[in-house]
Structure formats: structure tokens, C-alpha cells
Amino acid sequence: MESRLRTNMPPVKAxxxxxxxxxxxxxxxxxxxxxxxxxxxxxxxxxxLDRLLPSLLDNWWKNAVVDKLSFQQHRGSNRKE
Structure with missing residues (x-):
């Protein structure tokens, strides 16, 4: 069966x-x-978090973040300082 284009389709309208x-x-x-x-x-x-975290832990950044870093992460964080 031969494929034909349908010519009776309306044109794309504005x-x-x-x-x-x-x-x-x-x-x-x-x-x-x-x-x-x-x-x-x-x-x-x-x-x-600025209000909450200091009330939960003394030196929260070191205890909750820095001490949990892997060796590579810790090394990378020291380089950026």
C-alpha cells in the first residue's frame, strides 16, 4: 500500500x-x-539551624561535622581554609 500525504489537513494556526x-x-x-x-x-x-545547633552541642561544627569527615574530606577542607 502506497503512503500518501493527507492534503486536506488544516495548516498549523497562529x-x-x-x-x-x-x-x-x-x-x-x-x-x-x-x-x-x-x-x-x-x-x-x-x-x-543557626539558632538550634549551638544549643544542642558545644562546638557543634567540629563535633557534628568535621570529626565525621573521611580522611580525604578532612584533607580537602583544610586546603580550602
Whole structure:
């Protein structure tokens, strides 16, 4: 059976193109909003942990983080200081 192109199909309309452009714009706006929300959540969490962790442990950074690093991680962290 021979394949034929259907010539009675309507052409792509400008409204479809506008819809896809609007979708792309909406998607970009949604990504920007999501990035803003994540940034705000990270800041709120950092503020919360800044208040909480010092009350749980004396010298919490050394006891809870630095002392738990592997040899390689510890060596790398010393280089960055």
C-alpha cells in the first residue's frame, strides 16, 4: 500500500504557535518561581539551624561535622581554609 500525504489537513494556526510560546513563557516563570521558593526555604532552614545547633552541642561544627569527615574530606577542607 502506497503512503500518501493527507492534503486536506488544516495548516498549523497562529493560535497554536502562540499557545506554545505562552507555554514556554509560563514554564520559564514557573522555574523562576520555584528557584525563588527554594532559595527562601534554604535561607529559612539556615537561620533555623543557626539558632538550634549551638544549643544542642558545644562546638557543634567540629563535633557534628568535621570529626565525621573521611580522611580525604578532612584533607580537602583544610586546603580550602
Amino acid at each position: 493560535s497554536f504557535l502562540a499557545m506554545t510560546q505562552n507555554h514556554a513563557k509560563d514554564n520559564n516563570q514557573m522555574q523562576a518561581s520555584f528557584a525563588t521558593l527554594l532559595s527562601g526555604a534554604a535561607e529559612a532552614l539556615a537561620n533555623y
